[in-house]
Amino acid sequence: MSISLRFIVAGLILFLVSRYATCQAMMRIPLKTKTLWNKDDVSLTNDNDNTYFGQIMVGTPGQPFNVLFDTGSFDLWVPSSIWPKQGSRRYRSSASKTFKRDGTKKEIRYGSGSLKGFMSNDAVEIGGLRIKQQAFIEATEAPGRRIYERPWDGIFGLSGLSKSTITGARPIWRTMMDEGVVTKKVFSIWLRRYSDSGENGGEIVFGGIDQEHFTMQSSCGLGEYIHSWSTADCSNYDKLSEVISFTIAAKTFTLTPRDYIERKNGKCKSVFADATTDLWQLGTPFIRAFHTVWDYQTPGIVKVGFAKSK
Template identity: 30%
Template structure:
């Protein structure tokens, strides 16, 4: 996606000398479909997704690209959005969402927002929004808040399916035990098509511009997910934290130097890895994803999933990512997702070629094993083994 007009950073989120811990809530999926999650990532990162699976009766084996025309006639945005809505609707039941309760204004108006290291903006639906998505979610009402301050600057985020549009406002933001006065945020007045209508969250709290925060994703639902702002929770990791410089100021992206799989090494050049709390998968170039899925014996099912015989998971080769010259290994049980008795590969093909090289997306299958620190002052991401 492309962000225009301004970046709504959350630099004032942390008060000096204080650490704020926040436990996130999980909306679990009712099923799993990595193929559709990769389509979601394509929307998020602006990749040209060449093919999107069609689901439903008669959909088995059929794959289509997003066409620009049909029968010689141009397809307009409403028709394209139907495809995107299909992807997003399925996403709402096929991927985990980690959200927290926040509030804006006085008296407080509550919203469910996703904490996302892949974006830098805080936005919520506005009462002035007329899109279908806004009617299905909690909306911010500036007239009901005594602490509201008008700003009026235009705000837009361009997705593959259209533009989210709105304007900037200012009010008190409360998150956990922390209240931030005079926080800028966006009121969304237009949310593209049906893509956001079925999301089980109201808005997004982007974390690209936060001074320092960290994530620990527990290995089980009981263990949960904890975000810490303003410092580092020393009980959340073991050993030392290794910091790796951010290679490009667009996402929390570091240089991916090498990947090893079993006894095979692959040296990489001009390749970034975005550490993304907003996905459960590992998205990598399509040819490499297909190669890895072949080597682990994954078979493609009718709905696009690459499934593995669960009895073979303990014997799968180790996969290691190299950041800052150090390997970060994952076992087969780490990169294979078990959903309702089915074992599914986390490797999904997604070709993202940006200025400066290609981009891999590293999600929860990595974050469950490694504690991560996002430090704007250092301009770096820190890695350590989770406690």
């Protein structure tokens, strides 16, 4: 899984559903530790524009884990006490006063590999937001080993569905909404480039949006993930001027070469790749360019809004 935060856009059926207004009473998860007004923050780190991850606490007392925040999946998982990767943090249920046993075996398949483990329940804290009981997977192994190569410990699925189609558990964002942990059923993502800010990766706001991070009201549509593989010489990178525009419900969203070409170690890499389905996929490069909002306030309807990041 080379992209951390992702959202699938169904190309031909994507449509504009509303203009996005300012939300108040928000809870925010910054993508690097800092204090913002009177809100609770948690660090989220930029791994050289590859993935964005931050720290959560599981159990009582809390056990820290760096997790990848992923809008394209349902479930939360962290390494169990028998996780084989050397140097990894491991969840120890025996050390938590709020642990509740389940034990049901589960397997998740990602684009970058699969994961096996078993279900458990415990308290989860994200910054100052505390969920008293959340179902999650204690991971025991990752066949194929690609997940072992990642700089984070686990994955925090951000799906807002009522239950995971894989484990049957209620996703953690749905738990936050159902139990009133957030006032507004909205979360927003603002990402920063590594070249601009290093590991200071940006911000996730649970419960609203931050007007400091965009330059206009968001246009909303339906909403996941883009891989980038091919590379080329970078000698003319600074001379590139072509822009690429996406028109969504009569609204134009434009990417510059800085948005759609990644330059690393003297090589340039396009963020575009062939698709195997008829879905258009807009991933992390698009979210870096456009502040993105997920709105669950209308029952049965999910709105996704975009506004130019700043």
